Amino acid sequence: MEAYVVFKDIAIILVAAKIFGILARKLKAPQVVGEIVAGLIIGPCILGWVNQTDFLTKMAEIGVVIIMFSAGLETDLRELVKTGPMALLIACAGVLVPLVGGTLLYMAFYGVSPWMSEEFYKAVFMGTIMTATSVSITVQTLRELGYLKSRVGTTIISAAIIDDIIGIMVLTFVIGMKTPDVNALNVVLNTVAFVIFALVGGFIIYKVFKAFDVRYEHTRRVAIVGLAFCFAMSYIAERYFGIADITGAYVAGIILCNLQDSQYIARKMDINSYMMFGPVFFASIGLKTNISSFDVSILLFAIAFVVVALIAKIIGCGFISKICKFNLNDSLKIGVGMMIRGEVALIVAQKGLSVGLLEPVYFTAVILLIIVSSICAPLILKYLYSIDKNASCKNLEA
Amino acid sequence: MEAYVVFKDIAIILVAAKIFGILARKLKAPQVVGEIVAGLIIGPCILGWVNQTDFLTKMAEIGVVIIMFSAGLETDLRELVKTGPMALLIACAGVLVPLVGGTLLYMAFYGVSPWMSEEFYKAVFMGTIMTATSVSITVQTLRELGYLKSRVGTTIISAAIIDDIIGIMVLTFVIGMKTPDVNALNVVLNTVAFVIFALVGGFIIYKVFKAFDVRYEHTRRVAIVGLAFCFAMSYIAERYFGIADITGAYVAGIILCNLQDSQYIARKMDINSYMMFGPVFFASIGLKTNISSFDVSILLFAIAFVVVALIAKIIGCGFISKICKFNLNDSLKIGVGMMIRGEVALIVAQKGLSVGLLEPVYFTAVILLIIVSSICAPLILKYLYSIDKNASCKNLEA
Numbered sequence: 001m002e003a004y005v006v007f008k009d010i011a012i013i014l015v016a017a018k019i020f021g022i023l024a025r026k027l028k029a030p031q032v033v034g035e036i037v038a039g040l041i042i043g044p045c046i047l048g049w050v051n052q053t054d055f056l057t058k059m060a061e062i063g064v065v066i067i068m069f070s071a072g073l074e075t076d077l078r079e080l081v082k083t084g085p086m087a088l089l090i091a092c093a094g095v096l097v098p099l100v101g102g103t104l105l106y107m108a109f110y111g112v113s114p115w116m117s118e119e120f121y122k123a124v125f126m127g128t129i130m131t132a133t134s135v136s137i138t139v140q141t142l143r144e145l146g147y148l149k150s151r152v153g154t155t156i157i158s159a160a161i162i163d164d165i166i167g168i169m170v171l172t173f174v175i176g177m178k179t180p181d182v183n184a185l186n187v188v189l190n191t192v193a194f195v196i197f198a199l200v201g202g203f204i205i206y207k208v209f210k211a212f213d214v215r216y217e218h219t220r221r222v223a224i225v226g227l228a229f230c231f232a233m234s235y236i237a238e239r240y241f242g243i244a245d246i247t248g249a250y251v252a253g254i255i256l257c258n259l260q261d262s263q264y265i266a267r268k269m270d271i272n273s274y275m276m277f278g279p280v281f282f283a284s285i286g287l288k289t290n291i292s293s294f295d296v297s298i299l300l301f302a303i304a305f306v307v308v309a310l311i312a313k314i315i316g317c318g319f320i321s322k323i324c325k326f327n328l329n330d331s332l333k334i335g336v337g338m339m340i341r342g343e344v345a346l347i348v349a350q351k352g353l354s355v356g357l358l359e360p361v362y363f364t365a366v367i368l369l370i371i372v373s374s375i376c377a378p379l380i381l382k383y384l385y386s387i388d389k390n391a392s393c394k395n396l397e398a
Numbered sequence: 399m400e401a402y403v404v405f406k407d408i409a410i411i412l413v414a415a416k417i418f419g420i421l422a423r424k425l426k427a428p429q430v431v432g433e434i435v436a437g438l439i440i441g442p443c444i445l446g447w448v449n450q451t452d453f454l455t456k457m458a459e460i461g462v463v464i465i466m467f468s469a470g471l472e473t474d475l476r477e478l479v480k481t482g483p484m485a486l487l488i489a490c491a492g493v494l495v496p497l498v499g500g501t502l503l504y505m506a507f508y509g510v511s512p513w514m515s516e517e518f519y520k521a522v523f524m525g526t527i528m529t530a531t532s533v534s535i536t537v538q539t540l541r542e543l544g545y546l547k548s549r550v551g552t553t554i555i556s557a558a559i560i561d562d563i564i565g566i567m568v569l570t571f572v573i574g575m576k577t578p579d580v581n582a583l584n585v586v587l588n589t590v591a592f593v594i595f596a597l598v599g600g601f602i603i604y605k606v607f608k609a610f611d612v613r614y615e616h617t618r619r620v621a622i623v624g625l626a627f628c629f630a631m632s633y634i635a636e637r638y639f640g641i642a643d644i645t646g647a648y649v650a651g652i653i654l655c656n657l658q659d660s661q662y663i664a665r666k667m668d669i670n671s672y673m674m675f676g677p678v679f680f681a682s683i684g685l686k687t688n689i690s691s692f693d694v695s696i697l698l699f700a701i702a703f704v705v706v707a708l709i710a711k712i713i714g715c716g717f718i719s720k721i722c723k724f725n726l727n728d729s730l731k732i733g734v735g736m737m738i739r740g741e742v743a744l745i746v747a748q749k750g751l752s753v754g755l756l757e758p759v760y761f762t763a764v765i766l767l768i769i770v771s772s773i774c775a776p777l778i779l780k781y782l783y784s785i786d787k788n789a790s791c792k793n794l795e796a
Contacts, residue, residue: 002636003456003459003643004632004633004636004637005637006456006459007463007630007632008629008630010460010629011626011629011630011633012626015626054452055452055453055456057401058401058453061404062404062405062408065405220672221416221420224412224673225413225416227412228408228410229409231412232406234402235402235403238400238402239406245402245405268669271666271669272670275625275670276670279622
């Protein structure tokens with residue numbers, strides 16, 4: 001493929017994402033919803049103007065990594081430490097409930113008995129797909145609403161990050177049960193090793209940047225080397241520890257979030273993100289969708305799958321949040337914020353296809369879940385926040 | 399290839415380009431020189447840490463297109479119209495002299511007679527490779543020096559753009575002499591059609607943007623849609639008119655350069671460029687180099703090739719500039735500014751390889767020319783400008 005062909009794709013994506021983003025905002029929905037819908041419309045589903053290519057996949061990956069790095073940079077570290085233990089609990093519940101829910105759904109739907117048959121593995125795998133929250137869309141939504149740094153916002157993001165890690169661990173366990181060459185112990189050890197690496201390496205890097213920071217305040221070099229560090233952490237996390245690259249990028253952001261220039265770096269990242277990489281990432285979710293293989297026979301299952309996946313997160317995460325002394329509205333926000341599935345669910349599903357634990361026909365159910373959750377959750381979140389606002393306005397009036 | 403692998407490459411490029419860029423500046427050389435050297439050092443030539451991949455090629459292409467768009471945006475349209483006829487003359491001389499020079503060099507070196515033999519075509523092709531100036535490195539250098547919008551700067555860039563077009567036309571003629579399926583008349587017609595398209599389409603687009611511009615001053619949408627327009631023009635130029643994508647991008651910039659927000663758009667482009675795409679583009683010139691096939695026997699030819707290519711541009715362009723009433727120093731600047739060869743020379747050489755007019759062993763000579771010219775020209779330009787400054791300081795003192 002000639003290099004210039006990519007220009008057509010990106011030009012179409014940028015214009016479509018901007019138009020639908022503005023349209024979404026006019027309809028009081030977050031812009032990201034518009035961008036995903038733009039991808040659906042220009043993609044193979046409807047107009048077929050742009051198809052997912054290897055290049056766009058990589059651009060989208062850079063996009064999601066930059067978004068996560070930026071979220072890390074904007075983290076309030078004190079708030080994170082305070083919400084950490086809670087986030088861990090919420091993440092665990094947010095993995096367990098969907099895992100059980102998905103397994104039971106498949107068993108009930110196809111009358112699978114719980115004995116260790118091949119079908120039971122498939123049922124467990126259906127639950128596994130449901131476990132991992134996609135934090136990127138939530139991050140963007142919370143940022144647009146202005147609550148990224150709030151207590152609820154930090155809790156959601158920390159919990160979503162942790163639940164990605166647990167989700168990947170569950171995936172490895174489930175596959176490990178079937179294939180003996182993946183060692184489940186290794187997964188745990190890798191995760192522990194990454195945490196140690198991030199703590200030790202992070203401390204050193206922070207000190208280096210700190211020296212930089214004071215001497216070269218607001219210079220390009222701080223932002224550029226920061227971005228390079230983000231990419232390096234993404235690569236190291238995935239390559240050497242088997243941890244998702246987006247987790248590495250988020251950790252890189254957290255390591256740098258206490259710099260004086262962290263907001264300066266974040267602003268540069270935002271410009272890079274909204275000018276090109278962000279729209280490409282969100283539109284690519286829509287581009288991946290191909291509904292041609294969707295038939296009525298699995299439509300029912302897909303609908304049930306989506307409903308269970310959404311409700312399971314609200315119940316699991318919302319319930320634990322309520323126990324952790326969040327009020328009802330905030331608990332709901334956390335549940336809804338954790339509801340979104342995205343690239344990790346796709347990665348898990350892809351893995352399932354390749355090891356034979358997921359039949360191709362169910363892939364569309366996963367995509368439906370991603371689309372429905374990423375369109376609904378921002379809308380519901382916005383609604384829940386508006387209730388808060390109205391209440392506080394009334395309080396002020398009283 | 400997994401998506402996360404690109405993170406390693408980009409991280410290494412960003413850090414190396416920044417370090418060598420700063421080093422270059424400390425040595426009073428333009429940063430781009432440092433970035434090209436960084437590519438040479440981390441590339442297959444020396445360390446082998448990063449190899450040219452399809453993804454990096456496309457990222458580099460986006461980089462050069464953004465740089466050209468930005469140069470177009472910063473153009474002073476009145477200055478361009480004033481320098482246009484002169485630029486055309488300079489470009490013609492800048493094509494003719496190297497074309498003849500390169501042909502004579504090959505003929506003299508290998509004792510080729512001017513009868514229409516296969517070898518004579520090869521000689522003409524050697525001249526063809528020398529014709530097209532690479533404007534992107536000059537643009538970046540002039541920007542760093544702060545003379546992008548000066549009369550000399552505008553002349554160089556207009557002439558370089560025009561000479562790219564003439565260079566591609568010469569290439570098509572030379573190939574057309576050998577292969578009958580390429581119609582030389584079509585090339586001329588395409589170029590005329592593109593000029594008409596750019597004038598008519600450009601006027602309409604400008605009016606649309608103008609309405610936008612006033613209503614949504616300093617908003618993201620102006621910058622994003624501007625970038626999309628740049629990509630669209632790059633694509634249309636190359637796909638439908640056979641004109642290089644970078645020319646399309648430059649024209650897109652010129653169309654928008656009279657907007658109130660043109661500087662705002664240019665600033666956003668610059669941030670996108672220096673954060674990632676720019677370093678990737680300049681480093682990729684170094685990455686493309688592989689000196690392993692270089693042997694002593696063609697070293698002599700390569701050196702002569704480089705010397706002729708550099709001097710031919712200075713003589714051709716500098717002489718005409720002097721006739722056009724530029725002073726000696728400014729004429730030299732124009733000659734030196736036109737000296738740089740880059741991606742177009744590579745494209746021409748690649749084309750020559752594929753039609754059998756260039757033997758692979760000469761490819762390294764082309765790469766040597768690119769490296770030497772892109773390292774020397776910025777240094778000489780900087781020196782020539784410093785003479786001006788010293789002279790004006792002395793005048794002030796007097």
